[in-house]
Amino acid sequence: MAKAAKRAPVKKGAAGKKAPSARSAAPVRKAVAPKKVTVAPKKATAAVRKAAPAKTLASKPPKNESRTALVRRARRINRELAEVYPYAHPELDFENPFQLLVATVLSAQTTDLRVNQTTPGLFARYPTPEDLAAANPEEVEEILRPTGFFRAKTKSVIGLSKALAEEFGGEVPGRLEDLVKLPGVGRKTAFVVLGNAFGRPGLTVDTHFQRLVRRWQWTEETEPDKIEAAVAALFPKSDWTMLSHHVIFHGRRICHARKPACGACPIAPLCPAYGEGETDPEKAKKLLKYEKGGFPGQRLKPPQSYLDAGGRPAPPQGAG
Numbered sequence: 001m002a003k004a005a006k007r008a009p010v011k012k013g014a015a016g017k018k019a020p021s022a023r024s025a026a027p028v029r030k031a032v033a034p035k036k037v038t039v040a041p042k043k044a045t046a047a048v049r050k051a052a053p054a055k056t057l058a059s060k061p062p063k064n065e066s067r068t069a070l071v072r073r074a075r076r077i078n079r080e081l082a083e084v085y086p087y088a089h090p091e092l093d094f095e096n097p098f099q100l101l102v103a104t105v106l107s108a109q110t111t112d113l114r115v116n117q118t119t120p121g122l123f124a125r126y127p128t129p130e131d132l133a134a135a136n137p138e139e140v141e142e143i144l145r146p147t148g149f150f151r152a153k154t155k156s157v158i159g160l161s162k163a164l165a166e167e168f169g170g171e172v173p174g175r176l177e178d179l180v181k182l183p184g185v186g187r188k189t190a191f192v193v194l195g196n197a198f199g200r201p202g203l204t205v206d207t208h209f210q211r212l213v214r215r216w217q218w219t220e221e222t223e224p225d226k227i228e229a230a231v232a233a234l235f236p237k238s239d240w241t242m243l244s245h246h247v248i249f250h251g252r253r254i255c256h257a258r259k260p261a262c263g264a265c266p267i268a269p270l271c272p273a274y275g276e277g278e279t280d281p282e283k284a285k286k287l288l289k290y291e292k293g294g295f296p297g298q299r300l301k302p303p304q305s306y307l308d309a310g311g312r313p314a315p316p317q318g319a320g
Helices: 044-051 067-083 097-106 112-124 129-133 139-148 150-167 187-197 207-215 224-232 237-253 281-285 306-308
Strands: 039-041 056-058
Touching: 044 237, 067 237, 097 112, 097 150, 097 187, 112 139, 129 150, 187 224, 187 237, 187 281, 207 237, 224 237
Parallel strands: none
Antiparallel strands: 039 056
């Protein structure tokens, strides 16, 4: 048999040790932790009611979302909100169109609660447009002082009362073109009155509405009139008034401006902005307001459906 080939001598380093192989000489790389993915609950309504919901990846709409897909998503959001807020309503106390018109004018730059606490005294003293038109401005200012900007608001409510008394026989007109001619009345106020006092559909584009429809990527418009037109085109006209209530209710209760309660949001899987707020279900529940958080609402005399849902009347001015 042929002799086996001799092995090549092993090279040693300066200290007489074996030189490391190329494989063992390579630096060891640290394992990189997987990137944390923000997730949204399949049905976050459960977080509002009982247990924390199961989590799945949020189905964020693509940047190139088609018009058809946008319409479907927007209408689905409205349907989901209708299930969460079947009792949605205007949160200003009123008994007739005149009271709603004045209350809506007074609600600028303040809360509906503050208006509701103020108007009982105003309407007890000046129950009709004719009464308010003939009022002493200084006395009206004193009543309206808690609502802020009371001098300008006094001028508006006395002015619109005079116009109603002189031009419309003391009755609130039921047409948009007539309402917007009244002092202090813009499209937003007009649609509140038309939709809730006359049953004529309209979108109420307040600060909550503007903020949420942009957050949901229904529109990129920033001017109220353009937002109104863009959103109106996504829904049938018959949906406009209740859509406004659903969106405003959601903005006040869950989808807050500074810290949305994302972990308790019923439309989380449909929301492109999921994760901007608190996503932990238990922490999110602590952010809920009004009936969702077990607190009083904004109306002193809310609808029975609101009370049946667990809502509580707001306290009158000076109470507690």
